[in-house]
Amino acid sequence: MKTDLGDLHAFVTVARANGFRDGARLTGTSASGLSEAVRRLETQLGVRLLNRTTRSVAPTEAGQRLLERLGPALNEVEAAIDVVNQFRSGPTGTLRLNVPASVARLVLPSILPGFMAAYPDVRVEIMVEESFVDVITAGCDAGIRYEERLQQDMIAIPIGPRLQRAATAAAPAYLDRHGRPKHPKDLLNHNCIRGRFSSGTIYPWEFERSGKVVTINPSGSLLVQLGGGVDLAVDAAIAGTGVIHLFEDWLRPHLESGALEPILESWWQSFSGPFLYYPGRQLVPAPLRAFIDFVRALPSG
Template sequence: MQADLGDLNAFLAVVRAGGFRGAARTSGLSASSLSEAIRRLEARLGVRLLHRTTRSVAPTEAGARLIERLAPALAEVEAAVEVVNAFRDRPAGTLRLNVPVVAVRLVLPSILPGFMAAYPDIKVDVVAEESFVDVLASGCDAGIRYEEKLEQDMIAVPIGPRVQRFATAAAPAYLDRRGRPERPRDLLGHACLIGRFASGAMTNPWEFERDGEVVRVEVQGPLVVSVGAATDLAVEMAVAGAGVIQLFEDWLRPHLATGALEPVLQDWWQPFSGPFLYYSGRRLVPPPLRAFLDYIKG
């Protein structure tokens, strides 16, 4: 049974956007055209693919099974077509990256301006997401993550700074009021600002390291924020004197430089390896991604 490729792409766009209006914005098609494409596809396949409500849509069980096979297949079709770019004088197309917010803040700003100047025919589409994802299923060419356990067919390439540190800090006024910790376990008596990942896991315990000794402290505090989406709120709360924060040193550096935040337990700040760009080894590397790989390796 044949299905129109355009209708399949429309179905995938609607599911990824969570609705017809969102898909219309990202695909350039009208909501009515997308709705008609889904109706044609459902009629051709003889099954219902979407649960529709007035506010959102969600795939049925049949729709979810179709997506599992469809997203990688369409990504492979797109990669095959983009191979033609190798015959152009300059690579062209779209580079889709799935990255955490910290990479948006601390990694990409030092890379993308030069890359986009060197490859003006490549459009960069960045999706900020904290959870580790299958880049093919998400419709992206590559992702950026920190020391994740990758599937065997994923390839990881270093990108950005190779060594970073977690910094612990608080506003001087807070430390004047509550005291300055001298050892990691002193934080048990302090108000700490904690992050929560999309998985539900907390950025707790906090880890410290000095002279090979690693100390983990189960901190407590008055505020929990979503990692990435609400991290800036935690930073601003720390600056306002609400408590102690532990975060990437580069993220806190502007506030440390102005004195709005004061380093805490600086001798114990823990270093860790920098991020990696990861992509699938199951597919041909599309020219935009190949150009990006060459750029960051150069």
């Protein structure tokens, strides 16, 4: 039984995007075309691969098994085809990166415009999510994460600023009402805006001064999902809801404008910047190779 490679690719696209419209948006095709391809594949295989409702699309058990095997295989096919890029005047194709919201907000804006200007034939797709994923299974060429969340057996290179800090701040009006903390443990008596990862994990707040590390688990009336909910947390802090603890670069515009007031600044903890990581066991696609070379040529921050 000969199966059309395009139909297989359509199924993987829809399954990963959790919908025909989102899949069409990612690939620049039509939702009806993807639907027809998946229907054709299901008919040929004699088994339903996707459960469809008016609100969502999700793989069946058979579809999930097929997706787990097809993802890496199709990535290898694309990498093999990409070999011909070396015969072109420059790389072409798609670069897919899986990154957290902090990288999409604070790191990539200073890198991607220059890269895309240098390589106009490369199309870039950014998948933003906080949870750590297997980049190959997710259909991405590479990921960007911080050191403690890097996957083993991956090649990793520095990208973006090499040193960052976690900043703590609140609206001046909030601090006028509730007082200004003198020590990190004073935050236990404040309304703190917390962030939760998609896994359900709520990380404690860490502070450091003169080699002494203080870890606390403050409480508060607002808990947001990290990633999409961070801007809401910042807006709430500016409105006087409570204390926020976030990347200094994310808060800097509001610190400079006076909308937020820095607190416990001598305790702000520094940490190493993110890394671009990718599997070294397979052929590196030309768009990714170009991006790696571009990043390596940038001045270190």
